[in-house]
Amino acid sequence: MDIVTAQEMYERDQAAAEAGLAGTMLMENAGRAAAYDLVKHIQKSDRIIVWIGAGSNGGDGFVIARTLLNLGYTAEAVQVVPDEKIKGDAAVHKQIFQASGHTVKKWTDVEDAEGYLLRADVSIDAMLGIGVQGDLREPYKQIVQHCNEASLLRLAVDLPTGVPADEGVEEFTAYKADYTSVIEAPKLSAFLQHTQPWYGQWSVVEIGIPSQVSPAVRRSMWTVEDVKRTLPSRDDHSHKGSHGKGLVIGGSLLMPGSAAMTSRAALRSGAGLIAIATEEGAVPSISPYVQEATFVERETMELSAYDGVAAGMGIGRGADARALVHHVVTHTKGPLLIDADGLYVLKDFLGKLEKREEPTILTPHPGEFAHLTGRSIKDVLLSPFSLAEAFARRYGVYLVLKGPSTIITAPDGEQRVDVTGNSGLAKGGSGDALAGILLTMLMQSESMLDGLSSGCVLHGHTADRVVQQGRSKVDLLATDVIEGLPGTFRTLSSSIT
Numbered sequence: 337m338d339i340v341t342a343q344e345m346y347e348r349d350q351a352a353a354e355a356g357l358a359g360t361m362l363m364e365n366a367g368r369a370a371a372y373d374l375v376k377h378i379q380k381s382d383r384i385i386v387w388i389g390a391g392s393n394g395g396d397g398f399v400i401a402r403t404l405l406n407l408g409y410t411a412e413a414v415q416v417v418p419d420e421k422i423k424g425d426a427a428v429h430k431q432i433f434q435a436s437g438h439t440v441k442k443w444t445d446v447e448d449a450e451g452y453l454l455r456a457d458v459s460i461d462a463m464l465g466i467g468v469q470g471d472l473r474e475p476y477k478q479i480v481q482h483c484n485e486a487s488l489l490r491l492a493v494d495l496p497t498g499v500p501a502d503e504g505v506e507e508f509t510a511y512k513a514d515y516t517s518v519i520e521a522p523k524l525s526a527f528l529q530h531t532q533p534w535y536g537q538w539s540v541v542e543i544g545i546p547s548q549v550s551p552a553v554r555r556s557m558w559t560v561e562d563v564k565r566t567l568p569s570r571d572d573h574s575h576k577g578s579h580g581k582g583l584v585i586g587g588s589l590l591m592p593g594s595a596a597m598t599s600r601a602a603l604r605s606g607a608g609l610i611a612i613a614t615e616e617g618a619v620p621s622i623s624p625y626v627q628e629a630t631f632v633e634r635e636t637m638e639l640s641a642y643d644g645v646a647a648g649m650g651i652g653r654g655a656d657a658r659a660l661v662h663h664v665v666t667h668t669k670g671p672l673l674i675d676a677d678g679l680y681v682l683k684d685f686l687g688k689l690e691k692r693e694e695p696t697i698l699t700p701h702p703g704e705f706a707h708l709t710g711r712s713i714k715d716v717l718l719s720p721f722s723l724a725e726a727f728a729r730r731y732g733v734y735l736v737l738k739g740p741s742t743i744i745t746a747p748d749g750e751q752r753v754d755v756t757g758n759s760g761l762a763k764g765g766s767g768d769a770l771a772g773i774l775l776t777m778l779m780q781s782e783s784m785l786d787g788l789s790s791g792c793v794l795h796g797h798t799a800d801r802v803v804q805q806g807r808s809k810v811d812l813l814a815t816d817v818i819e820g821l822p823g824t825f826r827t828l829s830s831s832i833t
């Protein structure tokens with residue numbers, strides 16, 4: 337499913353119009369689809385207010401109110417702007433609403449808003465959508481504040497009023513939705529840390545824009561269904577060499593667990609062979625946890641003897657770690673993933689990545705990405721899509737920017753978003769487990785972007801499954817996720833089990 341900016345959504349509308357789908361038709365489709373989606377959250381006995389604003393979002397509101405009334409719900413359509421503000425397609429649907437025998441109520445002052453809210457159980461926000469610019473003006477601001485304070489169910493159409501569709505906007509006032517029915521495609525703000533909570537839960541309703549006419553968007557969600565579709569199959573006649581021979585360069589005397597978890601996660605994800613290059617003193621702590629792995633010395637490791645290398649977890653941030661990562665970056669010929677401490681020390685010679693011919697994969701969380709880019713964490717969280725794209729293009733890398741919505745960017749700028757996982761993953765060790773899964777995926781997948789995206793979903797989806805099956809978000813450990821992988825593979829593909 338594509339993820340769009342406001343501009344890309346308008347281009348889609350335009351393309352649909354050129355294909356003969358008039359704006360009023362799209363509005364009818366949008367309003368009806370949203371109404372049928374919203375009623376899943378409404379009881380027949382509920383009293384509903386539909387707040388209608390000046391633009392096409394408001395036009396959707398007239399269609400929604402008419403559809404709800406047709407279905408036998410008790411709904412009032414409340415226009416929050418003067419009549420002359422209702423124009424174009426929205427005016428057509430206002431006319432149809434009135435011709436159907438319904439009355440358009442008006443919002444005139446604050447007492448009105450309070451009165452409406454006192455006698456409502458459900459509020460549907462069809463005030464503003466992707467057209468919002470800058471902070472909310474009156475009367476929207478007051479109505480939004482009243483709605484947010486009232487004890488009722490808050491539903492929204494396309495976007496909660498006031499939430500910007502795009503990234504980069506820090507300050508805004510907005511309607512706090514419990515659930516949002518998103519029109520046609522999710523907008524960037526549905527995935528950003530500071531805007532996503534305003535949506536509540538959300539899902540997307542399809543409004544009939546033919547995909548053939550939609551301008552291509554190189555940004556989409558990657559889900560469990562996509563993993564099922566693309567997961568590498570395991571041939572019955574395969575041998576250990578067929579599934580990838582990986583090297584994990586990580587761990588140290590004080591941080592042995594990281595290399596252990598990365599290696600075990602790689603093996604649990606199906607890697608054929610895993611070798612570990614760590615500090616000699618760390619071997620006794622690591623080996624009982626991954627008996628299947630072999631060990632090699634860092635001084636003599638053969639970086640080109642592997643199908644994939646993952647480096648950096650638990651190596652520390654001192655001069656030795658820096659020299660190690662420099663050596664790995666300049667001598668590894670195959671695909672190379674760098675994580676954790678490796679990213680920290682990489683900062684000084686990022687330019688070397690441009691010279692690599694095989695794929696480089698960097699897996700930062702926002703703090704590590706801020707360090708790599710010299711931006712603040714706040715900037716990274718405000719504009720993760722554009723910063724990730726610029727960085728991936730500049731250094732020619734695959735970037736896995738981790739978070740509640742993980743953004744995976746290819747060197748050509750194509751982006752995927754994984755929304756699986758839960759707050760139980762916000763814990764030491766989660767990144768190590770993910771690095772191991774990704775190491776296997778990068779060795780086995782025909783498409784690097786598909787493989788990395790699937791690796792992220794495997795990790796998050798497993799965390800969700802493990803929490804559903806008895807662990808909680810409080811006690812979930814990275815090792816629980818690693819040991820949950822077999823259950824995930826079992827549910828994903830019959831050819832694997």
Ligand SMILES: NC(=O)C1=CN([C@@H]2O[C@H](COP(=O)(O)OP(=O)(O)OC[C@H]3O[C@@H](n4cnc5c(N)ncnc54)[C@H](OP(=O)(O)O)[C@@H]3O)[C@@H](O)[C@H]2O)[C@H](O)CC1
Nearest residue numbers: 363390391392393464465466467468469470471472473494
């Ligand atoms: N294919 C589709 O996606 C379809 C989407 N539809 C719906 O249409 C909206 C987008 O409609 P649009 O009219 O472009 O925009 P809005 O409805 O969000 O709002 C436009 C009005 O907003 C006023 N505005 C802008 N910023 C502010 C602000 N800060 N405070 C108050 N008012 C603001 C602006 O007023 P002006 O006075 O500035 O002109 C506009 O009047 C989309 O989200 C979907 O819900 C269609 O139904 C069909 C297909």
Ligand SMILES: [K+]
Nearest residue numbers: 461464495497
């Ligand atoms: K809205």
